[in-house]
Amino acid sequence: MKIDRRNLLRGAGSAALAASLTQMFQMHRSRAQAAGATTKVVFFYTPCGLQVDDWHPSETGTTFNLKKLSAPLEPHKKDAIFMDGVAMYPLTDHQGGSQQMLAGDDKDIKTMDLQLNDLLKATSPFGSFQLGIQCRISKGGTPTVPHPHFTRVSLAEEVFPEENPLAAFKTLFSGVDTGMSDAAAALALKQNTSVLDAANADLVSLSASLPLSEKRKIDAYTTSLRDMEHRLSDPQTQMACNLMGYNPTGFTVPQVSDPNQASYNQAEARKVVGDLQMENARLALACGRTRAITFLWEHTNAHNPIVGVDKFGVHDSSHYTAPPGQLTGNATPEQVDAKLTAWNNYRIWYAQRLADFVQSLKDTPDTVGTLFDNTIIFHCSELGLGHKTERVPFVFLGGGALGFKLGQAINFTGKVPAYTKDPHNGLQQLAHSSLLTIIANKMNLPLKTTRFGYEGPQALDPMSLGIV
Numbered sequence: 001m002k003i004d005r006r007n008l009l010r011g012a013g014s015a016a017l018a019a020s021l022t023q024m025f026q027m028h029r030s031r032a033q034a035a036g037a038t039t040k041v042v043f044f045y046t047p048c049g050l051q052v053d054d055w056h057p058s059e060t061g062t063t064f065n066l067k068k069l070s071a072p073l074e075p076h077k078k079d080a081i082f083m084d085g086v087a088m089y090p091l092t093d094h095q096g097g098s099q100q101m102l103a104g105d106d107k108d109i110k111t112m113d114l115q116l117n118d119l120l121k122a123t124s125p126f127g128s129f130q131l132g133i134q135c136r137i138s139k140g141g142t143p144t145v146p147h148p149h150f151t152r153v154s155l156a157e158e159v160f161p162e163e164n165p166l167a168a169f170k171t172l173f174s175g176v177d178t179g180m181s182d183a184a185a186a187l188a189l190k191q192n193t194s195v196l197d198a199a200n201a202d203l204v205s206l207s208a209s210l211p212l213s214e215k216r217k218i219d220a221y222t223t224s225l226r227d228m229e230h231r232l233s234d235p236q237t238q239m240a241c242n243l244m245g246y247n248p249t250g251f252t253v254p255q256v257s258d259p260n261q262a263s264y265n266q267a268e269a270r271k272v273v274g275d276l277q278m279e280n281a282r283l284a285l286a287c288g289r290t291r292a293i294t295f296l297w298e299h300t301n302a303h304n305p306i307v308g309v310d311k312f313g314v315h316d317s318s319h320y321t322a323p324p325g326q327l328t329g330n331a332t333p334e335q336v337d338a339k340l341t342a343w344n345n346y347r348i349w350y351a352q353r354l355a356d357f358v359q360s361l362k363d364t365p366d367t368v369g370t371l372f373d374n375t376i377i378f379h380c381s382e383l384g385l386g387h388k389t390e391r392v393p394f395v396f397l398g399g400g401a402l403g404f405k406l407g408q409a410i411n412f413t414g415k416v417p418a419y420t421k422d423p424h425n426g427l428q429q430l431a432h433s434s435l436l437t438i439i440a441n442k443m444n445l446p447l448k449t450t451r452f453g454y455e456g457p458q459a460l461d462p463m464s465l466g467i468v
Contacts, residue, residue: 037366037367037368037369037373037401038288038291038367038374039291039374039375039376039399039402039442039443039444040285040291040292040293040371040374041116041291041293041375041377041378041439041442041443042281042285042292042294042295042357042375042376042377042378043102043112043113043293043295043378043380044297044354044379044380045150045294045296045297045380045381045382046297046298046350046354046379046380047297047298047299047300047302047315047381047382048094048300048302048315048318048343048381048382048383049318049381049383049384049385049392049393050069050343050344050347050381050384050393051069051340051343051347052084052384052393053067054067054068054069054344054347055067055070055347055393056070056084056391056393056409056411057082057084059409060408060409060410060411061409062408064077064082064408066082068348069344069348070082070351070393071348071351072348072352072355073351073354073355073358073395073397076355076397077407078407079358079372079397079398079400079406080395080397080406080407081395081396081397081404081405081406081407081409081410081467082409082410083394083395083396083409083411083412083430083435084409084410084411084412084413085391085410085411085412085413085414085428085429086391086392086394086412086429086430087389087390087391087392087419087424087427087429087430087431087432087458088100088101088382088389088431088432089105089389089419089424089431089433089454089458090105090419090421090454091106091389091423092388092389092423093383093387093388093389094300094301095300096382096389097300097381097383097389097392098150098300098382100389100432100454101150101432102150102151102294102436103152103453104432104433104436104437104451104452104454105453107453108154108155109453110152110153111150111152112436112439112445113128113130114128114151114152114153114159115445116128116443119443119445119446120292124288124289124291125172125289125290126172126290127291128290128291128293128294129162129172129284129290129292130151130159130160130161130162130293130294130296131161131162131165131168131277131280131293131294131296132160132161132163132277133163133273133274133277133296133298134265134270134273134298134299134304135161135163135296135297135298135299135302136160136161136163136259150382151294151296161294161296163259163264164253164262164264165247165251165276165277165280166247166251166252166264166276167253168277168280169246169276169283172280172283172284172289172290173243173283173287173289176243176287240286240287240364240365240366240371241283241286241287241288243283246276246279246283249272251264251269251272251273267304267305267307268307270306270307271306271308274297274353277295278295278353278357279360281293281295281357282357282360282361282364282371285371286364286366286371291443292443295357297350297353298314299315300382301315302314302315303315303316306346306349309345309346310341310342310346311342312324312338312342312343314343314346316339317339317342317343317346318343318383318387319339319387320336320339320343321336322339323335324338324339354377354379354397357377358372358377358397358398361375361398368401369400369401372397372400373398373400373401374398374401374402375398376396376398376399376402376404376439376442376443377396377399378394378395378396378435379393379394379395379396379397380393381393388423390427390429391429392432394432394435396435396467399442402442402468403442404467404468405466405467405468408466410465410466410467412429412430412465413428413429414428415430415460416430416431416457416458416460417457417458419456419458428458429458430458430459430465431451431454431456431458431459431460433451433452433453433454433455433459434451434462434465435462436451436452436453437450437451437459438462438465439452440452441462442468
């Protein structure tokens, strides 16, 4: 069927719309987004696991108590799903986690955030975006050959996050005029909405003559157009997309030859860089620049201390049975206590950062409801119990408008068949690929099989889990 693009796309910006439409028709499948705001996702990673019994609630159901490591999330407890008894099969330890966390398996699978990029780049400036806080600084890594991380095209090709928050802001909002006069803004608004109205009307007309499968693609695209129009015209969302207050502390990044020496990679800058990156994430979602964010706090082998929290690096402190600066060996009782205290302090600090991010999304209006209502926040780490990929502290937050059954604690231990291979032999914990499958389904990401990643008997039907 021939498409007359001159009639289909008119006015300023038609080239961009045409390019997006062309990519849309190449998608394997797409389902219509329900009326309202578009669905978004944030993968919020924190490193090196934790003392699981001090994180996971002891109770299950809707009445439960948070432990000392998860206590900073108390204000958001009714908007979260805490999940115990989830493991990452089949590998264990750091590299198992770093290779499996967003791939769902140890096989050569493109990570979910990059698959979402392929899906969503047709309808937003960035299909997905990766933000990091000192996550390429690792003991044994170099600026050019860091330790393996989490976002990858294949086992041989990684995509590294942007760690410079000012560079991330510049990239995300390239071409966006933050100093436009009121008259110029009003004119741009009128022009943009008229283009969107024209394109939307033509798409609806075209849809009438297409088969059902193509109508669904049109529906998905017109929804994204309408969402963009709401952002352009609604005063609340315009306010949410205000870029003028970015970088209130005046953080700077002087040029240096070694990225490890850059200001954003210094231990004392950890919090301000994290705050800027979380604001980058919030603004990118609020302004419709992307619908998928990968947010990486540090590295699996992070060794810089967090100034004001403790003197050990988080990886060093997680090996609390070894002397300071060592990963093996017998620490004295005093050394064990000091490193374990540091590790717990770091985990509380990370939980507070997550709580701050959640609150920022709750305070940001979306085209319908708030950003928090329409965003899946998936808290994850690469480890859980005893430096293994068992009882990993996965948490869903947000997505109240997306059917998530929030405000509960679930323990999946013993609810799946036993794993029958090393190193998880005998383990009866849910495969985390089931959780990734929920996200894939909510984001309309096509799957080649029934699960995103690992498909063994520990990967249950996502609809049977009581999460959605």
